[in-house]
Amino acid sequence: MKLSSALSLLCLCLSHAFADPVVENLFPPELVMQHQSEIKLTEDQRNALMAEIQKAQIRLVDLQQRLQKEMEALGALLKKEAVDEQGALAQLDRVLNEEREIKRAHLALVLGIKNKLTTEQEVKLREIKTKIAAGQLPSLEEAQRVLEEKLKNVQASVQGWQNEGRDPSKVAEIMQEFEPLMKAARLKDAEAVLDRVLKLLRESDKDKK
Numbered sequence: 001m002k003l004s005s006a007l008s009l010l011c012l013c014l015s016h017a018f019a020d021p022v023v024e025n026l027f028p029p030e031l032v033m034q035h036q037s038e039i040k041l042t043e044d045q046r047n048a049l050m051a052e053i054q055k056a057q058i059r060l061v062d063l064q065q066r067l068q069k070e071m072e073a074l075g076a077l078l079k080k081e082a083v084d085e086q087g088a089l090a091q092l093d094r095v096l097n098e099e100r101e102i103k104r105a106h107l108a109l110v111l112g113i114k115n116k117l118t119t120e121q122e123v124k125l126r127e128i129k130t131k132i133a134a135g136q137l138p139s140l141e142e143a144q145r146v147l148e149e150k151l152k153n154v155q156a157s158v159q160g161w162q163n164e165g166r167d168p169s170k171v172a173e174i175m176q177e178f179e180p181l182m183k184a185a186r187l188k189d190a191e192a193v194l195d196r197v198l199k200l201l202r203e204s205d206k207d208k209k
Helices: 005-009 029-034 043-079 085-114 119-133 140-163 169-175 178-183 187-208
Strands: none
Touching (some): 029 043, 029 085, 029 119, 029 140, 029 187, 140 169, 140 187, 169 178, 169 187, 178 187
16 A cells, blocks of 8 residues: 555655755655645645646656666676776766756656745645654654554455455445545545544444454
8 A cells, every 4th residue: 555656756855865955945745745634735736736746757757767777777887897987987977867857857846846835834834844853743654654554454354354254345335435535645534534444343343242
């Protein structure tokens, strides 16, 4: 279980790509989408951001493939017993150019996101970033881990029901809400769906006893 493929691909650790003075003024897509309720993201804003993310995904998939090819070419040159120094350095430049384009694409994405936010939303996101850094709020990775654990519990319980010949259709009905929420990166709402399912499973198990 993951976020939408677009958002997963774009989960960028900005601190690894840019210096701190740059990072502190940027808001990666996963942060904005994870906390869209808290910052009161409008539907129009959300749709615009998802369009930015999907457009960036197409660009980044291509760039990642190009980078991989250039890295493989560099590796092949370095494997030779007698390395062509000028050729290897020229190939390194090609690798660095692709890495530069990837950073540029990431920056273009977060700038596009920043320009779609209000001043109040930016202030709120800075507060959220501070709380995450202080351990007062879960990071995206932690939120995903919790979701994965709850989803595993749901799957295990449903499997148990099926083994016992019990009808899990009520669970399946509720779980229809889950995937659309994940695709929209609405993690908290998706977790609430899992909580409802787990509550139903627990109550049904109690009634059975």
